[in-house]
Amino acid sequence: MAGAITVHASDEAARRPKPITESGPVKWILIGIAFLFLGLVVLLPLASVFVEAFKKGADVYIDSITEPDALSALKLTLLVAVIAVPVNTVFGIAAAWAISKFRFRGKNILITLIDLPFAVSPVISGLIYVLLFGAQGFLGPWLDERGIQIIFAVPGIVLATVFVTVPFVARELIPLMQAQGVQEEEAAASLGAKGWQIFWRVTVPNIKWGLLYGVILCNARAMGEFGAVSVVSGHIRGETNTLPLHVEILYNEYQFSASFAVASLLVMLAVVTLVVKSIVEWKTGRQRPIG
Amino acid sequence: MMKKLTQVRSVVILLALALTLAACGQGGGNAGNNRETNQPAGESTPSNAAPEQEPKPPVELLNVSYDPTRELYVEFNEAFAKHWKAETGQDVTVKQSHGGSGKQGRAVIDGLKADVVTLALGYDIDAIVEPGLIEADWQSQFEHNSSPYTSTIVFLVRKGNPKGIKDWNDLIKDGVEVITPNPKTSGGARWNYLAAWGYALKRNGGDEAKAQQFVAELFKHVPVLDSGARGSTTTFVERGIGDVLLAWENEAFLSINELGPDKFEIVYPSLSILAEPPVAVVDKVVDERGTREAAEAYLQYLYTEEGQEIAAKNYYRPISETVAAKYAEQFKALELLSIDKDFGGWKEAQTKHFADGGIFDQIYAPGS
Amino acid sequence: MKGSKPRNRNVLPGFGLSLGFTLFYLSLIVLIPLVAVFFRTAELSWPEFWSTVTSARVLASYRVSFVTAFAAGLVNAVFGLIIAWVLVRYRFPGKKLVDSLVDLPFALPTAVAGIALTAIYAPNGWIGSLLEPLGVKIAYSPVGITIALIFIGLPFVVRTVQPVLQDLDQETEEAAVMLGAYRLRTFRKVILPELTPALVTGFALAFARGIGEYGSVVFISGNMPMKTEIAPLLIMTKLEQYDYAGATAIALVMLVVSFLMLLVINVLQWRMNRRAVAD
Numbered sequence: 001m002a003g004a005i006t007v008h009a010s011d012e013a014a015r016r017p018k019p020i021t022e023s024g025p026v027k028w029i030l031i032g033i034a035f036l037f038l039g040l041v042v043l044l045p046l047a048s049v050f051v052e053a054f055k056k057g058a059d060v061y062i063d064s065i066t067e068p069d070a071l072s073a074l075k076l077t078l079l080v081a082v083i084a085v086p087v088n089t090v091f092g093i094a095a096a097w098a099i100s101k102f103r104f105r106g107k108n109i110l111i112t113l114i115d116l117p118f119a120v121s122p123v124i125s126g127l128i129y130v131l132l133f134g135a136q137g138f139l140g141p142w143l144d145e146r147g148i149q150i151i152f153a154v155p156g157i158v159l160a161t162v163f164v165t166v167p168f169v170a171r172e173l174i175p176l177m178q179a180q181g182v183q184e185e186e187a188a189a190s191l192g193a194k195g196w197q198i199f200w201r202v203t204v205p206n207i208k209w210g211l212l213y214g215v216i217l218c219n220a221r222a223m224g225e226f227g228a229v230s231v232v233s234g235h236i237r238g239e240t241n242t243l244p245l246h247v248e249i250l251y252n253e254y255q256f257s258a259s260f261a262v263a264s265l266l267v268m269l270a271v272v273t274l275v276v277k278s279i280v281e282w283k284t285g286r287q288r289p290i291g
Numbered sequence: 292m293m294k295k296l297t298q299v300r301s302v303v304i305l306l307a308l309a310l311t312l313a314a315c316g317q318g319g320g321n322a323g324n325n326r327e328t329n330q331p332a333g334e335s336t337p338s339n340a341a342p343e344q345e346p347k348p349p350v351e352l353l354n355v356s357y358d359p360t361r362e363l364y365v366e367f368n369e370a371f372a373k374h375w376k377a378e379t380g381q382d383v384t385v386k387q388s389h390g391g392s393g394k395q396g397r398a399v400i401d402g403l404k405a406d407v408v409t410l411a412l413g414y415d416i417d418a419i420v421e422p423g424l425i426e427a428d429w430q431s432q433f434e435h436n437s438s439p440y441t442s443t444i445v446f447l448v449r450k451g452n453p454k455g456i457k458d459w460n461d462l463i464k465d466g467v468e469v470i471t472p473n474p475k476t477s478g479g480a481r482w483n484y485l486a487a488w489g490y491a492l493k494r495n496g497g498d499e500a501k502a503q504q505f506v507a508e509l510f511k512h513v514p515v516l517d518s519g520a521r522g523s524t525t526t527f528v529e530r531g532i533g534d535v536l537l538a539w540e541n542e543a544f545l546s547i548n549e550l551g552p553d554k555f556e557i558v559y560p561s562l563s564i565l566a567e568p569p570v571a572v573v574d575k576v577v578d579e580r581g582t583r584e585a586a587e588a589y590l591q592y593l594y595t596e597e598g599q600e601i602a603a604k605n606y607y608r609p610i611s612e613t614v615a616a617k618y619a620e621q622f623k624a625l626e627l628l629s630i631d632k633d634f635g636g637w638k639e640a641q642t643k644h645f646a647d648g649g650i651f652d653q654i655y656a657p658g659s
Numbered sequence: 660m661k662g663s664k665p666r667n668r669n670v671l672p673g674f675g676l677s678l679g680f681t682l683f684y685l686s687l688i689v690l691i692p693l694v695a696v697f698f699r700t701a702e703l704s705w706p707e708f709w710s711t712v713t714s715a716r717v718l719a720s721y722r723v724s725f726v727t728a729f730a731a732g733l734v735n736a737v738f739g740l741i742i743a744w745v746l747v748r749y750r751f752p753g754k755k756l757v758d759s760l761v762d763l764p765f766a767l768p769t770a771v772a773g774i775a776l777t778a779i780y781a782p783n784g785w786i787g788s789l790l791e792p793l794g795v796k797i798a799y800s801p802v803g804i805t806i807a808l809i810f811i812g813l814p815f816v817v818r819t820v821q822p823v824l825q826d827l828d829q830e831t832e833e834a835a836v837m838l839g840a841y842r843l844r845t846f847r848k849v850i851l852p853e854l855t856p857a858l859v860t861g862f863a864l865a866f867a868r869g870i871g872e873y874g875s876v877v878f879i880s881g882n883m884p885m886k887t888e889i890a891p892l893l894i895m896t897k898l899e900q901y902d903y904a905g906a907t908a909i910a911l912v913m914l915v916v917s918f919l920m921l922l923v924i925n926v927l928q929w930r931m932n933r934r935a936v937a938d
Contacts (some may be wrong), residue, residue, distance in 0.1 A: 119917035121871030134400035195672035244768030270766030393899035655884035
């Protein structure tokens with residue numbers, strides 16, 4: 001299992017011995033394909049977002065991302081992510097632990113259920129909470145009597161976001177932990193380590209890159225979710241609009257530049273998380289002795 | 292290793308803290324709202340309106356509206372707040388929510404606490420009447436069928452009108468592409484559709500089969516069916532698709548002024564439809580929140596000289612004759628059908644044309 | 660060595676806690692709310708339900724949704740693997756940039772993605788205008804929908820394959836080389852089998868996500884009934900008419916189909932895992 005411990009940082013992997021890598025041309029062709037594909041599918045749309053955002057100049061750009069409605073949308077988006085991401089991280093780790101370290105009946109159904117929020121149309125993910133908590137819904141009248149507002153308020157937006165991002169961390173960890181198997185944990189257990197000790201000292205170091213990816217993806221999606229949140233938000237300006245909804249509002253007001261400026265803000269939030277990831281990678285990569 | 296461990300632990304603790312806080316926040320809101328008062332924003336207005344003499348606490352209204360009224364209500368809310376302050380000394384903030392008319396109606400039904408709704412169709416307000424949120428006689432609460440401003444459907448064409456589009460029958464000429472949103476998802480598109488239907492019916496001496504043929508042909512000329520009015524405008528204006536956009540008159544004016552006076556022009560067909568976007572107070576909500584007085588004054592203010600002026604400035608046809616006279620140049624007089632007289636009201640039009648399996652669906656039924 | 664089966668009588672602790680929490684959380688967040696869909700649909704009688712979910716337009720929309728999502732999933736599986744491979748195995752200038760680019764489709768709100776892609780691939784857009792003279796139409800056609808879904812689904816494949824590829828045992832590969840296997844053969848016989856579970860998962864996730872996608876697709880699809888109208892749009896259409904039961908009926912069908920497909924893929928993958936271990 002040496003590989004699992006050493007070959008994490010990608011730069012490590014890049015320095016592979018000659019015989020197990022491809023010849024130069026093949027390598028560069030593959031890199032070329034990767035660049036071309038990403039360019040066409042991802043880079044171009046992103047570039048167009050920034051081009052549109054700055055079309056009317058930097059002043060318009062700055063105005064549109066510092067305007068009160070944009071700021072309140074930013075605040076709400078961050079609040080939602082701060083609640084949804086940790087909750088789903090804890091869930092993801094628990095689920096991956098249960099699924100990858102133990103055998104039990106119905107495991108496939110459980111995995112499928114975890115995947116389900118991916119497959120559920122965002123329209124439906126919002127709708128289910130309306131059916132449940134809406135004034136005409138199953139719990140709506142009861143909540144209304146007690147003056148609790150769930151949908152068209154922050155709790156509903158959080159719930160919809162949590163629903164949409166349920167699978168991210170779990171899905172990232174399950175294949176990884178399955179591939180790693182249980183020997184290391186079992187060895188630790190046989191040496192007398194207790195539950196949490198095994199988890200923190202053996203499992204966490206092994207899964208941390210997958211975990212980090214999962215958290216970053218979960219976070220990005222939580223901040224960018226549009227469809228489900230749109231159904232439960234109520235679109236009250238300055239109150240229940242998240243950044244993606246604010247983008248839509250501006251777009252619908254024909255303020256294209258402002259709209260793309262706010263969209264680029266979301267891109268930059270994602271970039272920040274990626275930079276944090278790189279820093280963490282770099283730091284821990286240096287701290288940890290190799291081999 | 293130990294250092295890292297503590298780091299991770301503190302993250303976990305923070306997380307737990309965040310969760311507890313979130314839970315507390317919710318619980319707190321709950322405890323504070325034990326009475327009948329039930330607001331979206333924690334703004335607290337006693338349910339029994341305070342006596343007139345005392346200076347009243349600030350009040351907040353939520354106006355749930357449809358897409359094209361954004362600019363109108365930004366201006367109007369400001370004017371109303373000034374007026375209300377001068378009249379009663381009370382501060383009023385009006386919050387806005389915009390979206391497709393049907394979607395907004397549904398949100399109110401599902402519990403969005405709107406004090407007033409200002410939607411595209413009476414049909415959507417009737418839908419809110421059903422669960423008992425609005426009294427059934429809402430249409431007689433304000434003048435002019437509770438429609439303080441009107442609009443109509445016009446054609447927006449590219450500058451110089453290269454395809455020579457003058458009337459509805461030009462839309463089905465070969466090579467003409469028409470942009471309209473989907474009548475099933477957009478309130479505005481229903482007005483488009485009905486105007487076309489009314490035109491064909493009149494031209495063919497009331498022959499419904501011919502009218503159906505006409506609208507079917509018309510929709511064969513539609514290359515893109517956006518889900519909302521603003522989506523269609525973008526398709527036409529930004530993507531450069533289509534030769535003519537069927538649009539609200541106010542939207543057509545707005546797109547010309549916002550997006551390119553040198554690129555588009557408006558064509559008035561020989562016959563169109565009188566679109567009456569209605570307004571209503573959501574009785575259940577205002578009684579719960581004690582905001583009835585302000586809400587009613589708010590809608591009433593739409594009928595004043597100033598309200599009408601603001602509507603006209605935002606390209607809605609005013610109903611006040613003095614204001615209408617002032618803006619006569621902007622709004623061309625044309626023959627208009629009425630939803631109540633010519634189509635038997637929204638309920639009937641909806642069932643006949645737009646419900647599942649209705650005439651519109653038949654246009655797209657396979658083999659037609 | 661790797662992927663060894665968990666034992667039945669496990670010495671590891673935490674089974675009850677982790678499984679209990681998983682089930683509790685899933686029920687609360689996912690299952691109970693989804694049950695609401697069943698209850699709402701139950702308001703329809705069986706014939707009503709059947710005619711709603713099998714009307715010609717609804718059937719056509721399923722086809723559009725499934726075909727485009729499947730195509731997008733396949734494209735992503737191939738190119739996602741190449742991207743993950745390049746990111747893990749090679750060093751080249753701009754690598755960090757490529758690595759960050761992959762996640763961005765998650766961060767961009769789907770509506771923005773839809774608008775941006777439409778702007779690029781519309782007949783007057785950067786790429787659309789190049790293809791227009793060739794008679795190739797991307798925006799407002801099923802190809803456009805597929806492109807939107809490729810954008811949405813790409814990170815799923817890359818980010819599922821990448822960690823597994825990073826963890827791949829170098830020794831096995833070395834052993835294969837020592838035994839004289841060519842590179843391509845090593846890839847096919849040694850690396851690919853190890854990657855397959857992750858790759859299939861990535862594909863399945865991208866596919867499943869694509870079926871339900873709404874925000875980005877409505878902009879680029881043109882929404883023409885029978886041709887480019889997707890199933891989620893029909894749900895919206897029903898809702899717009901205050902027809903909750905009809906909307907949840909279509910939602911229910913999509914839900915059940917997605918669940919079954921994911922289940923099949925998960926079971927297949929589990930089988931493959933087992934076979935790999937047995938080898």
